[in-house]
Amino acid sequence: MAHFLEHMAFQGTTAFPGKGIISGLEKHGVAFGQNVNAYTAHNETVYNLSSVPTASESLLDTCLLILHDWSYYLTLEDKEIDDERGVISEEWRTRRTPSFRIQAQTFPVLFKGSKYAVRDVIGSLDVIKNFKYQTIRDFYHKWYRSDLEAIAVVGDIDVQVMEDKIKKLFSKIPVVENPVERPFFSIPDHDETNYVLATDKEVSGTSIAATVRFRDLSAAEKNTVAYLKEVLIASFYNSMLNARISEIMQQETPPFMRGNIGFGGLVRGYAAYSINVVPKPNEEALAWEAILKENERVKRFGFTDSELARAKTNMLAGLESAYKQKDKVDNEAIWRI
Numbered sequence: 143m144a145h146f147l148e149h150m151a152f153q154g155t156t157a158f159p160g161k162g163i164i165s166g167l168e169k170h171g172v173a174f175g176q177n178v179n180a181y182t183a184h185n186e187t188v189y190n191l192s193s194v195p196t197a198s199e200s201l202l203d204t205c206l207l208i209l210h211d212w213s214y215y216l217t218l219e220d221k222e223i224d225d226e227r228g229v230i231s232e233e234w235r236t237r238r239t240p241s242f243r244i245q246a247q248t249f250p251v252l253f254k255g256s257k258y259a260v261r262d263v264i265g266s267l268d269v270i271k272n273f274k275y276q277t278i279r280d281f282y283h284k285w286y287r288s289d290l291e292a293i294a295v296v297g298d299i300d301v302q303v304m305e306d307k308i309k310k311l312f313s314k315i316p317v318v319e320n321p322v323e324r325p326f327f328s329i330p331d332h333d334e335t336n337y338v339l340a341t342d343k344e345v346s347g348t349s350i351a352a353t354v355r356f357r358d359l360s361a362a363e364k365n366t367v368a369y370l371k372e373v374l375i376a377s378f379y380n381s382m383l384n385a386r387i388s389e390i391m392q393q394e395t396p397p398f399m400r401g402n403i404g405f406g407g408l409v410r411g412y413a414a415y416s417i418n419v420v421p422k423p424n425e426e427a428l429a430w431e432a433i434l435k436e437n438e439r440v441k442r443f444g445f446t447d448s449e450l451a452r453a454k455t456n457m458l459a460g461l462e463s464a465y466k467q468k469d470k471v472d473n474e475a476i477w478r479i
Contacts (some may be wrong), residue, residue, distance in 0.1 A: 143273070143277070144263075145182040145187075145263055146265070146273075147216070147286070148187050148189075148216055148221065150226060150278070151180060151212050152178075153226060154171070154219060155211035155214040155216055155217060156209060157205075157210075157211050157215070158208065159171075163178070163208055166204065167191070167205075170198070171196060173328065177192045177194070178191055179257050179282065183263060184309070184409055185409065185410040186260070188267050189209070191208065191209075191474070193473075193474070194297070196297050196315050202299070203307070206308065206311055207271070207311070209293060213286060213288070214315045214316070218278060218282065229272055231271060234264050234270065237264060240345045241345075243342050247338060247340035248340050249327070249336070250338075251336045251338035252338075253409075254336055255329065255332075256327055256328060256329040258329065271358070284322060287321055288312065288450065289317075293363075295308070315363070326407070329355065329412060347420065348426060349416070349418065349419045349420050350419050350429065350433075352416070352417050353411055353414050353415070353417075354415040354416075355408060355414050357413075358411055358413040369391070377381075378450065378453045379404065380403075382449045382450065382453050383404060383436070383437075384403065384404060387402060387436060390436070394439065397422045397425070397431075398425075398432060399401060399429075400419070401429070402418050403417045403418070403433070403437055404416065419432075
């Protein structure tokens with residue numbers, strides 16, 4: 143339903159019936175697909191209006207009204223829903239790529255015992271074709287609520303004026319009474335090592351990975367200086383270890399084609415430590431041993447002072463360069479940060 147609603151957001155709202163959002167913005171050079179888009183992941187749907195000219199106050203007001211309508215005022219007409227069933231069914235079919243089929247084999251093992259193991263973001267084709275109209279309307283007003291929503295506006299704007307406009311416009315949206323608590327989908331811990339060999343006749347290359355999952359901190363715990371320090375340390379760790387892997391790749395006959403190790407995100411509430419390698423044809427064992435050796439080396443002996451100094455120097459150089467270019471950074475790049 144969440145993915146279906148993402149599509150329906152462009153098929154009519156109270157203030158912008160039909161294709162009004164797309165046609166209205168494209169008159170100002172804000173193109174659908176390129177500047178007007180959205181995506182749905184396992185735990186969020188994000189709608190994005192980018193590269194909007196800030197010289198026109200009326201255009202900015204229109205964009206705020208679009209966000210306002212997406213938040214509560216989708217029309218969700220029967221005919222539009224039925225038309226979109228065909229569009230999403232075709233998207234469902236085209237997504238059945240080799241990489242998707244590999245993912246369908248790995249996710250049940252990586253997320254064993256959780257809904258992540260069985261739920262695809264695009265959903266079941268049977269549901270897409272047959273859900274009742276009221277089902278999606280109920281889902282919309284159950285989960286698309288102000289207490290679960292965030293608005294980000296980035297650009298050459300008067301911050302106070304924009305903030306006042308957002309408060310005035312969005313405060314008119316009715317508050318959902320007795321809202322359902324948003325569930326947290328846990329992934330069961332396990333003592334054994336889960337393993338999967340995923341194959342597909344259309345996949346030409348091989349990759350090997352090991353993922354160690356662990357619980358991530360809560361939003362409140364992340365809003366601390368201590369957390370920022372942990373992020374910085376993890377960044378240095380990833381940088382130094384992958385610099386070693388880059389040096390291996392400079393050898394005359396490196397043991398693998400590509401490789402990386404480090405900390406990163408996984409799904410809501412979880413992070414991961416991952417080891418990945420792309421071996422040369424028929425040299426899987428050699429590649430896997432080589433990448434594991436580098437992981438074990440840092441586990442036993444850590445890093446040298448010179449490696450840390452180089453990582454700090456590189457980070458500072460990158461920050462200084464970014465600061466010098468701060469007036470030339472695209473607003474969407476800032477938003478993604």
